[in-house]
Amino acid sequence: MKQVITIKNVRKEYQNGGVNTEVIKGVSLDINKGEFVSIMGPSGSGKSTLLYLMGGLENCTEGTIEINGKPIEKMNDTDESKMRRKDIGFVFQFFNLIPHLTVEENIILPIIIDGGKPKKYKDQLDKLLNLVGLTDKRHSKPSQLSGGQQQRVAIARALINDPEIILADEPIGNLDSKTGETIMNLFRRINLEEGKTIIQVTHSEESAAYGNRIVNVLDGLLV
Numbered sequence: 117m118k119q120v121i122t123i124k125n126v127r128k129e130y131q132n133g134g135v136n137t138e139v140i141k142g143v144s145l146d147i148n149k150g151e152f153v154s155i156m157g158p159s160g161s162g163k164s165t166l167l168y169l170m171g172g173l174e175n176c177t178e179g180t181i182e183i184n185g186k187p188i189e190k191m192n193d194t195d196e197s198k199m200r201r202k203d204i205g206f207v208f209q210f211f212n213l214i215p216h217l218t219v220e221e222n223i224i225l226p227i228i229i230d231g232g233k234p235k236k237y238k239d240q241l242d243k244l245l246n247l248v249g250l251t252d253k254r255h256s257k258p259s260q261l262s263g264g265q266q267q268r269v270a271i272a273r274a275l276i277n278d279p280e281i282i283l284a285d286e287p288i289g290n291l292d293s294k295t296g297e298t299i300m301n302l303f304r305r306i307n308l309e310e311g312k313t314i315i316q317v318t319h320s321e322e323s324a325a326y327g328n329r330i331v332n333v334l335d336g337l338l339v
């Protein structure tokens with residue numbers, strides 16, 4: 117089985133005003149290609165931090181994280197930002213869409229930021245709009261969409277570079293339970309039909325159950 121993420125003895129401390137707080141206290145975890153992993157734990161247990169470490173959005177204080185066998189801390193800045201854009205797609209609780217851009221402009225944004233040619237991605241864009249069921253909303257602005265629709269835009273945006281891994285931080289934390297179910301079913305399809313490795317963070321048992329493995333975090337440790 118191919119390991120896409122390898123976490124070895126990771127510790128993370130945040131420094132604030134000269135005070136160090138240890139938030140991840142020694143975590144090792146392997147994630148295989150094609151898994152749908154739910155990282156579950158109460159608020160403040162370190163779930164988001166662990167996810168950000170996996171995506172290179174935060175640096176480990178100690179230990180290593182490898183993406184496809186490459187330690188993040190050994191990557192130079194170019195390789196690391198390339199890894200973050202090409203190998204990983206991020207989905208957040210509050211969607212993080214750009215309000216003045218349309219649905220399709222939001223989805224294609226990572227390509228534009230990269231200096232790519234949006235035209236080259238037209239087929240991928242059409243495919244993703246269809247996958248998330250928003251073909252008829254492609255010219256709408258985020259404010260004209262429901263929360264669930266906005267999160268579907270964010271999911272399509274996370275997939276535009278066809279990454280192998282999707283990291284999702286409480287992706288239904290801001291949605292009602294019915295809409296949340298729709299979004300979790302979409303993640304399940306993306307896992308099964310598109311073969312993406314998905315790691316979601318959640319404090320809810322119900323949404324954790326969509327994963328095929330649940331990893332429990334408590335106070336910075338796996339339990």
Ligand code: ADP
Pocket residue numbers: 130131132137139157158159160161162163164165166
């Ligand atoms: P969770 O996602 O499980 O709620 P987090 O990873 O967000 O947990 O936070 C874990 C702990 O780290 C919390 O006590 C939080 O206050 C603290 N923390 C998170 N981010 C920072 C930061 N940038 N600086 C200092 N402390 C932080």
Ligand code: MG
Pocket residue numbers: 163164165285286
């Ligand atoms: Mg969190």
